[in-house]
Amino acid sequence: MRVLGLDIGSRSVDAVWLCDGEIVDAAVADSGFDPASVAAAFVARGAHDAIVATGYGRHVARESFAANVVTEIKAYAIGASKLFPDARAVLDIGGQDTKAISLSAAGKVADFEMNDKCAAGTGKFLEVMAKALGFSLEELGSASMAAGPGIQISSMCTVFAESEVTGLVHRGEDRGRIARGLHESISRRTLGALRRVGAEGPLVFAGGVARNPAMVALITQGYAGDVLVPVEAQLVGAYGAALSHTTGGLS
Amino acid sequence: MSDAPVVDYHEMWAELGLDLPMHDALLEAVGGMYGGTFMTQKNRPEGMGYLDFVMSEVHGLRIKELHDFRKSGGKVVGTYCLYVPEELIRAAGAWSVGICAGAEWAYDQVEQILPRNTCALIKSMMGFKLGKVCPYLEESDLLIGETTCDGKKKAYEELGKLQNLYTMELPQMKRPKDVAFWRSELVDLIAKLEELTGTKITAESLAASIKEVNDKRRALQRVNAARAADPSPISGLDALLAVQVAFYDDVPRFTQSMNALADELEKRVADGVGVAPKGAPRILITGTPMALPNWKLHQIVENAGGVVVGEEMCTGSRYYEKLVNEDSATIDDMLDDLAAKYLDINCACFTPNDGRIDDVIRMAKDLKVDGVIDYALSFCGTYQIESAGVAKRVTDSGVPVLRIETDYSAEDVGQLSTRVEAFLEMVK
Ligand code: SF4
Ligand code: SF4
Numbered sequence: 030m031r032v033l034g035l036d037i038g039s040r041s042v043d044a045v046w047l048c049d050g051e052i053v054d055a056a057v058a059d060s061g062f063d064p065a066s067v068a069a070a071f072v073a074r075g076a077h078d079a080i081v082a083t084g085y086g087r088h089v090a091r092e093s094f095a096a097n098v099v100t101e102i103k104a105y106a107i108g109a110s111k112l113f114p115d116a117r118a119v120l121d122i123g124g125q126d127t128k129a130i131s132l133s134a135a136g137k138v139a140d141f142e143m144n145d146k147c148a149a150g151t152g153k154f155l156e157v158m159a160k161a162l163g164f165s166l167e168e169l170g171s172a173s174m175a176a177g178p179g180i181q182i183s184s185m186c187t188v189f190a191e192s193e194v195t196g197l198v199h200r201g202e203d204r205g206r207i208a209r210g211l212h213e214s215i216s217r218r219t220l221g222a223l224r225r226v227g228a229e230g231p232l233v234f235a236g237g238v239a240r241n242p243a244m245v246a247l248i249t250q251g252y253a254g255d256v257l258v259p260v261e262a263q264l265v266g267a268y269g270a271a272l273s274h275t276t277g278g279l280s
Numbered sequence: 281m282s283d284a285p286v287v288d289y290h291e292m293w294a295e296l297g298l299d300l301p302m303h304d305a306l307l308e309a310v311g312g313m314y315g316g317t318f319m320t321q322k323n324r325p326e327g328m329g330y331l332d333f334v335m336s337e338v339h340g341l342r343i344k345e346l347h348d349f350r351k352s353g354g355k356v357v358g359t360y361c362l363y364v365p366e367e368l369i370r371a372a373g374a375w376s377v378g379i380c381a382g383a384e385w386a387y388d389q390v391e392q393i394l395p396r397n398t399c400a401l402i403k404s405m406m407g408f409k410l411g412k413v414c415p416y417l418e419e420s421d422l423l424i425g426e427t428t429c430d431g432k433k434k435a436y437e438e439l440g441k442l443q444n445l446y447t448m449e450l451p452q453m454k455r456p457k458d459v460a461f462w463r464s465e466l467v468d469l470i471a472k473l474e475e476l477t478g479t480k481i482t483a484e485s486l487a488a489s490i491k492e493v494n495d496k497r498r499a500l501q502r503v504n505a506a507r508a509a510d511p512s513p514i515s516g517l518d519a520l521l522a523v524q525v526a527f528y529d530d531v532p533r534f535t536q537s538m539n540a541l542a543d544e545l546e547k548r549v550a551d552g553v554g555v556a557p558k559g560a561p562r563i564l565i566t567g568t569p570m571a572l573p574n575w576k577l578h579q580i581v582e583n584a585g586g587v588v589v590g591e592e593m594c595t596g597s598r599y600y601e602k603l604v605n606e607d608s609a610t611i612d613d614m615l616d617d618l619a620a621k622y623l624d625i626n627c628a629c630f631t632p633n634d635g636r637i638d639d640v641i642r643m644a645k646d647l648k649v650d651g652v653i654d655y656a657l658s659f660c661g662t663y664q665i666e667s668a669g670v671a672k673r674v675t676d677s678g679v680p681v682l683r684i685e686t687d688y689s690a691e692d693v694g695q696l697s698t699r700v701e702a703f704l705e706m707v708k
Contacts (some may be wrong), residue, residue, distance in 0.1 A: 085694060101698065137704065
């Protein structure tokens with residue numbers, strides 16, 4: 030049985046192909062301005078018996094390729110607990126949203142939280158801040174790692190934080206320390222969300238931002254349990270979506 | 281709404297001073313929303329035909345009735361809150377209409393008067409007035425406000441500059457002395473109403489209106505009791521609509537139609553007929569009222585495959601659950617009854633308000649729900665502050681809770697849908 034899992038997000042479309050439950054192929058592409066056709070290209074790649082879509086574009090996929098759908102929350106929970114059977118919590122910081130999920134011993138969603146409307150504390154936020162600091166996304170993380178104590182950023186609103194950062198740069202503050210301050214405030218906010226959903230025990234850190242070593246270090250420092258980062262952190266959603274076909278999802 | 285009105289009401293609307301082009305635009309928008317939200321539902325009870333008709337004539341036939349009533353000397357009283365007793369208004373010979381405030385309208389004008397961070401309900405209440413698109417407001421000879429939350433209380437001062445408005449003082453606690461005070465407010469209201477209509481309230485007229493309004497509540501109780509069945513014989517959207525319409529429709533006609541609907545629903549339950557498959561996630565919603573045409577959250581839940589089986593809100597159980605005692609013979613005793621019943625409503629403007637949480641837990645059990653959604657409008661301090669306490673106690677009682685804060689805009693529908701879908705996946 031071949032299942033294609035698609036995670037259609039605002040920044041990227043991720044695909045995982047399973048054959049009898051084993052990953053046989055995976056791919057990531059930029060969403061561009063038309064994520065639906067990016068997804069369609071993945072669908073056209075080969076034969077499969079079922080498609081399961083997650084991410085904000087999941088309903089479009091249901092209409093276009095009769096895909097089954099699951100929410101990102103469930104997809105991440107399934108993907109993360111398959112990769113790490115001991116996992117009891119999942120953190121996903123993606124392009125435009127952040128999810129904190131606590132899991133029951135059986136790997137089921139016990140509680141979850143998502144950021145509302147805005148991009149505060151997400152991948153998009155880091156992108157905007159990197160630009161304001163004149164760093165690439167990779168440099169932002171490494172500069173933060175190498176820097177001295179972080180400079181506190183008081184606003185988490187993308188618009189206000191950007192002007193705050195610009196102001197600090199003009200004042201001649203060290204860019205690395207500003208970057209560190211930004212990472213610290215995201216991590217404080219994220220750890221708060223994990224606390225609110227009652228996350229305890231091994232935490233799987235997934236999503237694009239899990240590739241940022243500075244964020245991983247801060248979350249590891251602040252979280253009481255182990256923090257596990259899957260090699261393909263970005264593919265956890267697509268993987269979980271594909272797996273949900275056998276574990277049962279909303280159709 | 282899908283059928284074009286046979287009668288052209290533009291002349292009547294012009295007489296009322298409505299802004300005709302804007303009013304046409306509003307009707308078209310609401311009509312489109314209604315079609316897309318309600319008429320696309322599958323397997324609806326036939327009895328909903330009555331509400332479809334009422335909604336298609338919401339600014340037509342019903343306004344014509346009010347219009348004719350006033351032309352023959354009758355008075356119409358507009359209200360905004362559950363605490364204002366419809367029984368007194370009717371006993372004085374006037375008609376009571378609940379004024380809707382459930383859509384974003386003329387916010388640009390509203391924000392010249394009210395701060396931006398005011399709840400959507402209050403903004404909408406002002407927007408309908410400033411935008412001149414609500415015929416119910418224009419047909420109202422008197423509006424009655426109440427000192428509930430600070431936002432409404434102060435907004436009534438502004439609304440009162442534009443229209444004849446009388447404000448009742450509602451206590452914020454429920455001690456015996458508060459009940460006595462509220463009773464004295466009812467006495468003052470009687471004087472105000474009698475002055476308006478020139479009709480004296482008698483023991484007979486008050487007893488009759490108490491009975492009549494109780495009958496309306498009993499009919500709604502029957503409709504809502506049927507929702508305890510799995511599968512539910514009626515969608516949450518349709519049941520919500522019934523209560524929304526209860527605020528402005530003709531009382532005896534509405535009661536009769538709801539009893540007919542209840543007959544049908546009881547039959548459906550006996551036959552195991554439902555609007556969603558048996559076992560679909562059952563949701564109870566608690567929080568701020570949802571005024572017409574605010575159907576946003578119900579639509580999201582039901583599109584995601586859930587069924588809303590109850591509303592612990594003013595457009596829900598708080599409206600129909602409690603009845604006024606019918607055994608009193610004198611106006612004095614009836615006033616005691618009315619004061620007691622009305623002050624027994626559990627609104628977040630009161631302190632303490634633990635009764636509301638007791639209600640949620642009881643309803644969750646009776647309706648066999650899988651989850652509770654706590655719903656608060658942004659900038660509604662009272663309900664937002666209660667939200668954490670509601671979530672805590674309901675969760676501790678073994679029912680999962682999702683907390684949502686939103687407004688009337690469509691901006692966050694995608695994001696909310698994901699959260700609601702994930703919640704349904706979680707509770708299934
Ligand atoms: S929530 Fe409170 S203030 Fe608002 S309508 Fe209901 S009773 Fe009145
Ligand atoms: S929703 Fe809240 S803030 Fe708005 S009128 Fe009602 S109680 Fe007041």
